[in-house]
Amino acid sequence: xxxxxxxxxxxxxxxxxxxxxxxxxxxxxxxxxxxxxxxxxxxxxxxxxxxxxxxxxxxxxxxxxxxxxxxxxxxxxxxxxxxxxxxxxxxxxxxxxxxxxxxxxxxxxxxxxxxxxxxxxxxxxxxxxxxxxxxxxxxxxxxxxxxxxxxxxxxxxxxxxxxxxxxxxxxxxxxxxxxxxxxxxxxxxxxxxxxxxxxxxxxxxxxxxxxxxxxxxxxxxxx
Amino acid sequence: xxxxxxxxxxxxxxxxxxxxxxxxxxxxxxxxxxxxxxxxxxxxxxxxxxxxxxxxxxxxxxxxxxxxxxxxxxxxxxxxxxxxxxxxxxxxxxxxxxxxxxxxxxxxxxxxxxxxxxxxxxxxxxxxxxxxxxxxxxxxxxxxxxxxxxxxxxxxxxxxxxxxxxxxxxxxxxxxxxxxxxxxxxxxxxxxxxxxxxxxxxxxxxxxxxxxxxxxxxxxxxxxxxxxxxxxxxxxxxxxxxxxxxxxxxxxxxxxxxxxxxxxxxxxxx
Numbered sequence: 001x002x003x004x005x006x007x008x009x010x011x012x013x014x015x016x017x018x019x020x021x022x023x024x025x026x027x028x029x030x031x032x033x034x035x036x037x038x039x040x041x042x043x044x045x046x047x048x049x050x051x052x053x054x055x056x057x058x059x060x061x062x063x064x065x066x067x068x069x070x071x072x073x074x075x076x077x078x079x080x081x082x083x084x085x086x087x088x089x090x091x092x093x094x095x096x097x098x099x100x101x102x103x104x105x106x107x108x109x110x111x112x113x114x115x116x117x118x119x120x121x122x123x124x125x126x127x128x129x130x131x132x133x134x135x136x137x138x139x140x141x142x143x144x145x146x147x148x149x150x151x152x153x154x155x156x157x158x159x160x161x162x163x164x165x166x167x168x169x170x171x172x173x174x175x176x177x178x179x180x181x182x183x184x185x186x187x188x189x190x191x192x193x194x195x196x197x198x199x200x201x202x203x204x205x206x207x208x209x210x211x212x213x214x215x216x217x218x219x220x221x222x223x
Numbered sequence: 224x225x226x227x228x229x230x231x232x233x234x235x236x237x238x239x240x241x242x243x244x245x246x247x248x249x250x251x252x253x254x255x256x257x258x259x260x261x262x263x264x265x266x267x268x269x270x271x272x273x274x275x276x277x278x279x280x281x282x283x284x285x286x287x288x289x290x291x292x293x294x295x296x297x298x299x300x301x302x303x304x305x306x307x308x309x310x311x312x313x314x315x316x317x318x319x320x321x322x323x324x325x326x327x328x329x330x331x332x333x334x335x336x337x338x339x340x341x342x343x344x345x346x347x348x349x350x351x352x353x354x355x356x357x358x359x360x361x362x363x364x365x366x367x368x369x370x371x372x373x374x375x376x377x378x379x380x381x382x383x384x385x386x387x388x389x390x391x392x393x394x395x396x397x398x399x400x401x402x403x404x405x406x407x408x409x410x411x412x413x414x415x416x417x418x419x420x421x422x423x424x425x426x427x428x429x430x431x432x433x434x435x436x437x438x439x440x441x442x443x444x445x446x447x448x449x450x451x452x453x454x455x456x457x458x459x460x461x462x463x464x465x466x467x468x469x470x471x472x473x474x475x476x477x478x479x480x481x482x483x484x485x486x487x488x489x490x491x492x493x
Binding site: 052054074075077078079080081082083084086092093094095096097105106108109 | 400401404405406407408409410411412414
């Protein structure tokens with residue numbers, strides 16, 4: 001099976017702190033559903049950031065989608081990011097853009113025509129049950145609704161990999177269910193690799209998944 | 224509303240820069256026109272023992288544009304009743320030649336002094352009158368006016384630069400979040416900053432439009448024309464082709480530099 005992520009002796013750190021992740025060795029199969037758990041401050045969000053190039057490896061090697069992340073050029077990083085969907089805990093929606101335009105963002109970046117992106121956005125907004133909110137702006141929506149918009153945006157360009165950082169952290173039950181359903185749907189129907197960073201693995205999950213746990217800077221496979 | 228306020232801040236700042244530049248240009252034109260006016264009126268009187276041709280005068284100094292002989296007949300006619308014909312003929316023979324020299328530009332006081340010295344080196348020239356004191360007063364007044372306008376323009380430019388700098392920081396703060404989000408989804412720099420460039424270009428065009436309108440109103444009502452006519456000059460306060468094109472280029476230059484600063488600043492933050 002193809003590997004979408006390969007880490008060899010991977011060490012990650014910020015300038016201020018030393019080795020958040022230390023000499024990690026793991027790989028993630030394409031099309032798999034992966035949970036990464038750990039206590040607060042254990043480095044799970046940092047690890048996720050390294051997957052989309054927001055933090056560079058301090059030592060070791062990291063390959064994402066066949067692209068070496070050590071000293072990656074801006075153009076290569078942009079190219080890689082155009083094939084990744086990211087869901088952030090704080091949503092990261094553009095406040096001055098409508099919901100419809102926010103979902104359209106990856107399609108605009110990838111250069112899709114208005115017709116194609118328009119119909120794709122309508123379909124996705126239907127999936128996240130927000131079609132009636134398309135013309136509204138993010139601050140007009142609840143936290144759960146904003147996260148559903150972020151989810152639709154992450155799926156818009158049919159990415160090969162979706163990275164989700166605590167996607168249901170502060171959400172109500174209904175929004176959480178919509179998010180998990182969408183992630184499961186993308187994984188089973190589109191064979192998209194899903195990597196979720198979370199404190200606890202939700203009970204709603206029905207698809208087979210892999211579980212990695214981070215403790216004291218070490219990553220080990222749980223199941 | 225907030226967006227309109229942001230637009231207005233940049234438009235006003237750009238308009239102020241353009242207005243200061245245009246005022247400086249207009250003052251420069253006024254001074255140039257006044258110099259021409261002074262040059263036409265200004266001349267040097269030369270008294271010589273022998274006759275000089277205009278070509279000979281021109282060869283003496285490059286500053287000399289043309290010369291004309293001052294006719295003495297009028298003065299001699301007045302003396303006809305008081306002197307005998309013999310004495311008058313003798314006077315005619317011994318009377319020196321008088322010339323008025325016109326210059327090709329309005330000279331500085333030192334240029335006048337040098338010209339006087341050069342002319343006086345010729346043994347046939349007995350006297351040169353440069354009206355130095357009158358010239359000096361007018362010239363110093365003009366220099367003072369030029370300096371005052373220059374200081375005024377620099378002051379306006381400095382204040383406006385601070386305004387633009389403040390506006391730049393605001394823009395950077397406002398747009399950095401959106402640009403970082405776009406970067407997370409792989410947007411290249413040009414796409415991330417496309418909106419900023421569009422806004423900057425639109426604001427530059429609007430600011431230039433307002434400047435053209437302002438000067439059109441000033442020209443239409445003729446306030447400045449009346450003012451300038453009192454000193455005997457007429458200038459084109461605003462050339463709608465040259466000046467609007469220059470203003471547009473300045474506004475675009477300033478706003479594009481501003482946008483580039485924001486974009487580069489944002490790149491460094493990432």
